[in-house]
Amino acid sequence: MEAAVARRGLPAASALALLAGLCLVGCGPKPALRIGFLGGLTGRAASFSEEGRNGVILAIEQRNQAGGVGGRTLELVVQDHGTTAGQAVPAFEALVATRVDAVIGPYASETALALLPAIDAARVLVLSPAVTSVALAGRDDHLVRLSRTTRDNAQALAEKLHARGQRRVALATDTGNRAYFVAWRDDFKAAFTALGGQVVVDAEFTSTPDTSFEGVVRSVLAAAPDALVAVTSSVDAALIAQQMAKQPQRVPMAAIAASDALLELGGGAVEGMLVAQAYNRADDSPRFRSFVEAYRARFDREPSYSAIASYDAVLVLAQALAQAAPGEPLRDAVLHYQPYEGVQGAIRFDGFGDGTRPAFFSVVRHGRFEPL
Structure with missing residues (x-):
């Protein structure tokens, strides 16, 4: 290429400078993939969203340690939507304005219902770990849910x-x-x-x-x-x-x-x-135990369902990002490249992006949840 540029009238030194400039543009670190988190991090029910955020943090940290997605790191952008559904829309719009590639959340069905028009207007994939309202099922929209319905x-x-x-x-x-x-x-x-x-x-x-x-x-x-x-x-x-x-x-x-x-x-x-x-506390599979140990080491507490489902949401998102064809909408990619391997088995969605998970029951004994 150097000789070709020189033949067009540029001296060799100028050609080398041009090549160096092109390398600075095309050979540097790839931009990060920005993952938004939307949850209610204030008020009486904040712990559920906080645990979800912890699960997202752990999954992103582990994915980045493994090289990210296609050489791109995952960058977390956190947004608190407050304590009411009415506060959710401006919070979501503020998050989208940061140019996130996808959003994980919200964690309440009422919030998700309030957000549906804004989600479809933004055409950004929103992957909710925990919302379960029947009113959210069977919709051809940009909201994909990991949990089954109420x-x-x-x-x-x-x-x-x-x-x-x-x-x-x-x-x-x-x-x-x-x-x-x-x-x-x-x-x-x-x-x-x-x-x-x-x-x-x-x-x-x-x-x-x-x-x-x-x-x-x-x-x-x-x-x-x-x-x-x-x-x-x-x-x-x-x-x-x-x-x-x-x-x-x-x-x-x-x-x-x-x-x-x-x-x-x-x-x-x-x-x-x-x-x-919504998860099996008695699961002794190596994959689940490894997750639990990593979560304990990172946050000094036991993971809840919110943490598990949020961790799974990042696994789904990372795999879909890695496999998506150029120009393929991320929502379509999530449905196309399933099933995904979660910490407690395969994760699947129907054609509307509605997930299914089995139900588990426990009884409280001696201050612990003992599975039936």
Whole structure:
């Protein structure tokens, strides 16, 4: 090439300078792939998003140590969307403005529903580890979900309670989150009734720092159920269990959320509680144990489902980025190159980007979740 440039009238020294300049442009480090994180990192429910962020951090660090994706490192851009769904759209738009290649999050169905128009307008892949609302399923959009729907989860718990011989079930539902808790409540009622069971009362409440869970428990006990399902967060489920423990008559409890906060806040009051979980805590496979050990070493705590699913989200994203053809939309690539190997088995999506994961159940014994 040097001789060819010289023949066009440039001296050899100028040709060498031109080559050096081209190398500076084309031979330097490749730009990083920017991965956005969108979660609620403030407020009472912040721990769920914080654990998700930890899972993302660990996966990105490990991928970068292994060489990144096609020689490009992954760069994390974190955005807090605040405590309400109304704050999510400007937070998402601020994240997109940083020119991220994809977004991991959000972690609440209500937030995801509020974001759908903005997600499709931006045409940026949003890979949510944890949202489960049926209203998000079956849509041809840019939101891809790793978790299965509330309907699937509600059906699984209804079958489990019915198999345990419980026929008269009470609910305590947080109606402040209609996209998740109310939808879950409605799906559970339909599934449990179809099995021949009866929902004898639904003690509705809106979770606030001033909520009287004593009143919730008294409403439940007045209906004489043989089980109570807390359709709310782990924090509120623990508070309900504490109030139940104070009553002379106690009712066996189940919870649909089971983070470590349930154990930490519930103490002895949550002993014997049945909990529905989206991952297998008893998994002793080398892949899962390796992940758990790495997470403990990095964050000095046990990983939650949010951390596991978020770690898996990065695995999915990195593989899709590595295999995507030039110009192929990233959302299409995620669906095209599946299945993906997660920390607890294969990850698959249907044609709409809706994921499926099996349900797992545990019982709280001696301050720990013991798988059934």
